[in-house]
Amino acid sequence: MEITIDIESATPLFSQLVMQIKQAVERGLIQPGDPLPSIRQLANDLDMNNKTVAKAYRLLERDSVIVTKGYRGTFIHPEAKNNCTVDLNAWVRKELTQTIQSFKEAGVTDSEIRIAFADVLNQNSGV
Amino acid sequence: MEITIDIESATPLFSQLVMQIKQAVERGLIQPGDPLPSIRQLANDLDMNNKTVAKAYRLLERDSVIVTKGYRGTFIHPEAKNNCTVDLNAWVRKELTQTIQSFKEAGVTDSEIRIAFADVLNQNSGV
DNA sequence: AGTTGTACCATTAGTACACACGGTACATAT
DNA sequence: ATATGTACCGTGTGTACTAATGGTACAACT
Numbered sequence: 001m002e003i004t005i006d007i008e009s010a011t012p013l014f015s016q017l018v019m020q021i022k023q024a025v026e027r028g029l030i031q032p033g034d035p036l037p038s039i040r041q042l043a044n045d046l047d048m049n050n051k052t053v054a055k056a057y058r059l060l061e062r063d064s065v066i067v068t069k070g071y072r073g074t075f076i077h078p079e080a081k082n083n084c085t086v087d088l089n090a091w092v093r094k095e096l097t098q099t100i101q102s103f104k105e106a107g108v109t110d111s112e113i114r115i116a117f118a119d120v121l122n123q124n125s126g127v
Numbered sequence: 128m129e130i131t132i133d134i135e136s137a138t139p140l141f142s143q144l145v146m147q148i149k150q151a152v153e154r155g156l157i158q159p160g161d162p163l164p165s166i167r168q169l170a171n172d173l174d175m176n177n178k179t180v181a182k183a184y185r186l187l188e189r190d191s192v193i194v195t196k197g198y199r200g201t202f203i204h205p206e207a208k209n210n211c212t213v214d215l216n217a218w219v220r221k222e223l224t225q226t227i228q229s230f231k232e233a234g235v236t237d238s239e240i241r242i243a244f245a246d247v248l249n250q251n252s253g254v
Numbered sequence: 255a256g257t258t259g260t261a262c263c264a265t266t267a268g269t270a271c272a273c274a275c276g277g278t279a280c281a282t283a284t
Numbered sequence: 285a286t287a288t289g290t291a292c293c294g295t296g297t298g299t300a301c302t303a304a305t306g307g308t309a310c311a312a313c314t
Binding site: 116 | 186189215216218219220222223224226227229230233234235236237239240241243244246247248
C-alpha cells in the first residue's frame with residue numbers, strides 16, 4: 001500500500017491519511033481483514049507524529065472502515081467497502097444547510113447563528 | 128426613559144441596549160407609536176458609537192419591536208408588546224441543540240460539526 | 255522486553271470572528 | 285442648513301478554535 005502525504009497541501013495531514021486509506025479500500029488495494037501498520041509504525045514511515053496518525057485511525061474506526069483490536073493491531077473492517085463510501089460529513093452538511101436556511105429565512109443574522117452555535121456546542125460538550 | 132449601560136459588563140453594549148428597550152416596552156414605559164431618540168442622539172447620550180446603537184436598532188426592527196421611518200425617525204412598533212417577548216435566539220438555540228444532538232449520537236466529532244457548520248454558513252452567505 | 259491502542263499532560267503557529275471604534279458619504283425630508 | 289436612517293471604507297483588541305507537535309504513562313498481550 002502506497003501512501004503519499006503532501007505537507008504543503010491545505011488539507012490537514014490526518015484528513016489526507018483518512019482519504020487515502022478509504023480510496024485504497026475502494027479500489028481493493030486492501031481487503032477486509034487485512035492488517036494495517038501500527039500507529040507508531042505508520043507515523044514513522046510517513047514522518048509524522050503518532051497523534052496525527054492516531055487521529056486518522058480514530059476517525060476511520062468511527063466510520064467502521066477499520067477495526068482496532070488493541071494489542072493485536074488494526075485491521076480493515078469486514079464491511080469496509082460499503083462503509084467508506086458512506087459520507088457522514090455529507091449528511092451533517094445537508095442537515096445543517098436546512099437548519100441554517102430556516103434561520104436565515106427568519107431574519108437571523110449570520111453572527112447570531114454563529115454565536116448560538118458556539119454556545120450550544122460548548123454546553124452540550126459537558127453533558 | 129432611562130437606559131443604563133454597563134461598560135464593564137461581559138454582555139455586549141448593543142445587546143444591553145436591545146434588552147433594556149425591550150424591557151421598557153414590556154413594562155409599558157414606552158408605548159406603541161412613541162418616538163425613540165435618533166441613533167446619533169442616543170449614541171451621544173450613552174457615550175457610545177453610532178454603529179453600536181445602529182446595530183441595536185437594526186436588531187430591534189428585525190424583531191418588529193421598533194419601526195424606522197427614515198428621515199422621520201424611529202418609533203415603537205404597534206405590536207411591540209407582543210413581539211418583544213418572542214426570543215428569536217432562544218428558538219435558534221433550541222433548534223441547534225436538537226440538530227447537534229443527533230449529530231453526536233451518530234458519532235460525529237465536535238470539531239467535524241464545527242467545520243461543517245463553518246462551511247455551510249460561508250457557502251450560503253454567497254447565495 | 256517489546257508492542258498494541260489509548261489517555262493524559264503540554265505548547266506552537268495560524269486563522270477566524272465578535273465587538274467597538276472612527277470617518278465619510280448618500281438620499282430624503284424639514 | 286440640519287436631521288433622519290443607512291451604507292461603505294477601515295483599525296484594534298480579545299477570544300476561540302484547528303492542526304500538529306512533544307513527552308509520559310497505562311493495561312494487555314506475545
